[in-house]
Amino acid sequence: MTTEAGPALVGDVLAPLEIEITRTLVVAGAIASRDYQDVHHDAESARQKGSPDIFMNILTTNGLVGRYITDHFGSRAVLRRVAIRLGAPNHPGDTMVLTGVVEDVRGDTATVRVVGANSLGNHVTGTVTVTVPRTATGATPEATATTPEARP
Secondary structure: OEEOOEEOOOOOEEEEEEEEOOHHHHHHHHHHOOOOOHHHOOHHHHHHOOOOOOOOOHHHHHHHHHHHHHHHHOOOOEEEEEEEEEOOOOOOOOEEEEEEEEEEEEOOEEEEEEEEEEOOEEEEEEEEEEEOOOOOOOOOHHHHOOOHHHOO
């Protein structure tokens, strides 16, 4: 398994990704995933149900976790398994910071432990299994790509 930085190794730490939690992100994510529960778009309804504001749904969180992994491993990365659990809610005005550590590597497949934390605690915890197919030379395309200037 390789990334643009080289082969993934157990213990490798992925660069953190900060995501600003905006009202637009929360509402758009809910609508895009067809989750029309009022707690994801109607602040008054969310307050009536005990929340201080609207909050992000699990499908948006799942998508952000997937983005975090594929941004790190490159465009040919294939998510094989995403197993997440939600904790503290993501409310507008907060920031979630995603972090990851490679826990296992088998051939071209790695398992990454992911945590997404905000000011209330851990919003999401879980693992993602990702495969990065190798080329005939044994490297990923990202590792062997050339810039347009270097091509003949």
